Amino acid sequence: MGFAAKSYCSLLCMLVLLITISYSRGSYVSSRATYYGSPDNLGTPTGACGYGEFGRRVNGANVAGVSMLYMNGSGCGACYQVRCKIPKLCSDDGVKVVVTDYEEGDMTDFILSTRAYARLAVPNAASKMFHFGVVDIEYQRISCRYPGYNLKVKVHEYSKFPGYLAVVVLYQAGVYDIIAVEVWQEDDLKWKCMRRAFGTVWDLPSPPSGPLTFRAQVSDSGSTKWVQMTDVIPSEWKAGVVYDTPIQLS
Structure with a gap:
């Protein structure tokens, strides 16, 4: 006998929350x-988070x-301050990055875009930084x-009106994981x-008709809350369209 949909959703939230707490902010x-x-x-535009073109240009690319920080997708959209540790070559502040993809490297936690990697260095020293790899x-x-x-809600390109709906939440501010x-x-x-x-x-097969109201459960270092987005997607929604909301997480 399987779980009811609501029970499955609650169990999944608890499992993800435990993982999220392990990687909460701190030192x-x-x-x-x-x-x-x-x-x-x-x-x-083909990152594992599903952001598409948004993932190419957000945060100045x-x-x-x-x-490990991907956390089955709940780590998507998280922001990190990253700074390298090579004397006289690395800048003091480093770079702020947004997670938009899943990547594995040589014992690395971050695979940075070229633009972000260059910003690890002090001015006019980026070319030296790239020699290190x-x-x-x-x-x-x-x-x-x-x-x-x-917050914005994008109807993913995979969606097919009216029988299959997939959505992506964009511009999630603060330190919240969805x-x-x-x-x-x-x-x-x-x-x-x-x-x-x-x-x-x-995603959801056979989504409800009419203007759609969503709510997202978000976690911040172990505490959770629900954020509601009322009538954010119209009845005649279209794949690929981004719809605005009146709320933000921070």
Whole structure:
């Protein structure tokens, strides 16, 4: 006998929350980082988080792929301060990056975009930095900030109206990880759990009709809360369209 949808969603939230607590913000953590090649120095539109073009340019294209910090997708959208530890070559502040992909390297926690990797260095020293390839770093979870932007909900390109809906939440500020998403089922007067398809893409076959109201369960260093987005997607929604909300997480 399987779990009911609501029970499954609650169990999944608890499991992800335990993982999230293990990687909560605090002091700097020592690790290593490298970079991936890109002809335009931007991120990739095919990242494992499912951000698409947003993942190429968000945060000035200072983005990164991670391995352990990916956390089955709940780590997508998290922001980190990363700084390297080579005397006279590395800048004091390093670079702030947004997680947009899953990547594995040579004992590295971060695979940085070319642009982000260059910003680890002091001015006019980026070319020397690239000779190292892999560098020792330290990193810390920090708050994401998107001045002038509220949360946005994108209907993923995989969606097919009206029978299959997949959504991605963009511009999640603060230090929150999204660990569950539910949609309001007006006919049954209850919340219906969406499935994490991959990364930060949440999907649902046979979605409700009418303007759609969502709520996301978010975690901040072990505490959780629900954030509701009322009537954010219209009845005649379209794949690939981004819809604005009046709320933000920070």
